[in-house]
């Protein structure tokens with residue numbers, strides 16, 4: 001309780017320093033958060049594209065329905081496969097007319113063959129697995145041809161790997177910079193109160209007693225800075241959404257994790273800054 | 282109560298600050314620590330506060346050994362020590378009362394007794410009426426009294442004072458010194474580092490004089506020169522009793 005009061009008194013005594021500290025934390029978390037949001041959206045878009053990865057086996061005209069149904073049953077039993085559909089000639093024609101409405105009249109009956117469409121499970125849509133499943137689908141006698149967009153599956157997969165590595169690396173760098181900046185602001189707060197700390201030591205305060213107000217201070221700064229950063233990101237996201245492009249926002253769990261991380265960074269930063277100071281006196 | 286045994290203190294960059302120190306300070310004793318600038322007075326007080334550890338030898342303060350003490354033991358020891366400095370070291374943004382209370386707050390003592398203890402300490406130093414003043418509203422002498430009240434409020438067994446009158450004029454010096462004498466008379470030991478040789482000469486308290494980190498004179502070991510029990514001509518290295526043919530006290 002006393003420590004809590006001390007922390008409050010401290011920020012009242014140096015309002016500018018506290019405000020600066022909170023703003024610094026808010027802005028470094030904002031930069032980090034904005035980056036995470038971009039990364040999240042890229043990941044989301046890639047995932048959506050990935051969901052469209054499908055293997056299509058074109059069926060010889062006039063194949064009876066029974067062998068196709070048996071093959072579909074076999075294929076859906078593959079561990080990699082999520083879903084198998086049959087698209088009949090009529091359905092294919094209807095779909096083509098709908099998707100390419102400008103060329104509605106070009107399509108005639110019988111031009112498009114019927115096909116078996118295979119969707120793979122998430123996480124197994126890598127080029128190797130796609131190729132393997134496509135080969136297996138192609139082994140059926142009544143399958144004339146198998147298509148799966150060979151080049152773009154490869155490209156997509158590579159893009160996803162690059163995005164993951166770059167995203168993680170940049171994210172870590174941003175987080176590190178945020179931690180360093182936050183550590184520096186807390187260090188400033190500690191130095192600002194160096195005299196008070198040294199007097200506390202002389203009159204017999206334990207390290208824990210000295211540390212506690214700073215921990216609370218760091219915690220409050222972290223939480224307030226985190227909330228402020230969240231607000232800024234939310235605003236930025238709304239603006240982008242309204243004027244530029246459709247994006248998704250963090251879900252509640254991620255937001256909670258973000259705030260808790262802000263608090264944690266505040267606490268760890270304080271611990272480090274005060275600990276370093278205490279070791280020297 | 283305070284015991285030093287073959288103590289040496291060496292600083293990493295400046296070298297030996299104290300060496301060959303062996304002496305005791307008894308309960309309730311008043312001891313002057315004197316010597317030229319750089320002779321090691323402050324360093325010695327830092328050893329007693331356990332702010333620094335001896336490089337060699339051992340320091341005991343009220344049963345706490347400098348070698349064995351953990352940080353927590355040192356904190357607890359300091360609650361039973363009072364410390365004052367030349368530059369007062371008050372918190373500028375707190376009243377006199379709050380400065381004194383500060384010393385109680387860190388101990389985790391029951392809050393209910395705070396007001397009364399603060400009041401008693403301020404009364405003891407003659408500042409009962411100035412409790413709500415800020416340091417900048419007080420004279421140097423008054424500020425030092427607040428610092429003394431802060432040192433007293435935890436009922437210490439010893440007051441460690443590093444040149445407490447160093448920043449004060451003649452009159453304030455006498456006042457603060459008188460206060461320390463009164464505190465000592467009520468049973469609290471006082472170890473006071475000072476440059477003020479007149480103050481030392483004009484009182485009958487024990488004197489330990491340092492030079493280059495060694496004890497050159499300890500009135501508990503040797504009676505003062507000129508009393509006929511030591512050879513005339515003073516002591517080598519001593520300012521108090523210079524080794525010249527002039528009689529002591531004329532410099």
Ligand SMILES: Nc1ncnc2c1ncn2[C@@H]1O[C@H](COP(=O)(O)OP(=O)(O)OP(=O)(O)O)[C@@H](O)[C@H]1O
Nearest residue numbers: 292293294295298317318319320321322323324325
């Ligand atoms: N923290 C420190 N680090 C390194 N050397 C130090 C430190 N404190 C003191 N010294 C050295 O130790 C020696 C004794 O210094 P000390 O401050 O104890 O002297 P003093 O007798 O108190 O002097 P003064 O009368 O000027 O206050 C000096 O040579 C000084 O340079």
Ligand SMILES: [Mg+2]
Nearest residue numbers: 322323324443
């Ligand atoms: Mg000194």
